Amino acid sequence: MNTPSSETELISSPCEEDLPLPCLYTERLSLYYNSKLALQDLTISIPKGCITALIGPSGCGKTSFLSCLNRLTDLIPNCKICGQVWLEDLDILHPKTDTVALRRRVGTIFQKPNPFPFSIWKNIAFPLREHGIKDRQRIDEIVEQVLVDVGLWDEVKERLKSPALRLSGGQKQRLCIARTLALQPEVLLMDEPCSALDPITTGIVEDLIVSLRGKYTILIVTHNLAQARRIADYVALFWVKDGSGRLIEAGSVKQIFENPQQPITGAYISGSRG
Numbered sequence: 001m002n003t004p005s006s007e008t009e010l011i012s013s014p015c016e017e018d019l020p021l022p023c024l025y026t027e028r029l030s031l032y033y034n035s036k037l038a039l040q041d042l043t044i045s046i047p048k049g050c051i052t053a054l055i056g057p058s059g060c061g062k063t064s065f066l067s068c069l070n071r072l073t074d075l076i077p078n079c080k081i082c083g084q085v086w087l088e089d090l091d092i093l094h095p096k097t098d099t100v101a102l103r104r105r106v107g108t109i110f111q112k113p114n115p116f117p118f119s120i121w122k123n124i125a126f127p128l129r130e131h132g133i134k135d136r137q138r139i140d141e142i143v144e145q146v147l148v149d150v151g152l153w154d155e156v157k158e159r160l161k162s163p164a165l166r167l168s169g170g171q172k173q174r175l176c177i178a179r180t181l182a183l184q185p186e187v188l189l190m191d192e193p194c195s196a197l198d199p200i201t202t203g204i205v206e207d208l209i210v211s212l213r214g215k216y217t218i219l220i221v222t223h224n225l226a227q228a229r230r231i232a233d234y235v236a237l238f239w240v241k242d243g244s245g246r247l248i249e250a251g252s253v254k255q256i257f258e259n260p261q262q263p264i265t266g267a268y269i270s271g272s273r274g
């Protein structure tokens with residue numbers, strides 16, 4: 001996994017040679033809100049088919065980084081990005097990049113489950129129809145498949161027409177993941193997907209995320225270091241330095257937790273900083 005080569009004491013991962021091919025790649029990515037530099041010079045490659053956890057204290061730019069990867073930043077007034085962001089051979093920041101197609105390839109799961117105020121079935125059918133899939137039998141097949149994939153089918157198959165808002169928090173989050181999977185993304189951006197869930201439900205959603213490894217490239221923002229250690233293959237630590245968010249260190253989960261190269265990383269994972 002690449003790390004920035006600027007003067008900040010950043011290093012390359014010793015296991016770089018073993019990394020799977022990158023799916024996403026940023027080079028000297030910086031992000032401003034008005035004149036405030038929120039992310040500075042971030043160079044990283046995200047391995048394909050793996051789970052990469054983004055960790056770091058509040059305000060260090062983890063969510064802002066995710067927003068660059070599917071151009072949600074376009075929707076934020078006075079937000080400006082420079083540098084490069086690639087999804088395989090797609091130049092994400094190119095003005096001609098089709099953001100609707102991009103967001104289909106790069107799906108987002110938010111902290112708070114946000115099902116539509118429709119039935120369980122329609123939560124999945126609606127985006128499919130919006131993307132041109134109109135055949136009822138095909139829609140039914142996809143609804144069943146993605147609900148099976150997220151482990152929800154047996155729990156809801158008798159009540160597909162009942163309101164999604166009546167589901168429990170964990171079921172809602174799994175439905176939101178199913179809704180995203182229905183559009184066959186390549187990348188899943190998950191911004192603290194378990195932070196609104198109790199520990200048992202968190203375990204169910206974590207098992208689901210692990211089951212998606214290999215089929216999707218997953219980036220997960222988490223404040224839960226134990227969760228990062230349990231489920232991630234790779235970890236990237238962000239930190240605020242001189243007022244802007246930086247990438248401090250990125251590497252395999254084993255390296256970051258057992259042999260961190262940077263003093264800040266060691267302090268953060270031991271709980272003495274952050």
Ligand SMILES: Nc1ncnc2c1ncn2[C@@H]1O[C@H](COP(=O)(O)OP(=O)(O)OP(=O)(O)O)[C@@H](O)[C@H]1O
Pocket residue numbers: 033038056057058059060061062063064065076245
């Ligand atoms: N829309 C916005 N307008 C102005 N500043 C913003 C905006 N969104 C985020 N920021 C600022 O950018 C910095 C990075 O925020 P961001 O939400 O990306 O950090 P984070 O690491 O995800 O934090 P947390 O862990 O608390 O969610 C913070 O200083 C935040 O206040």
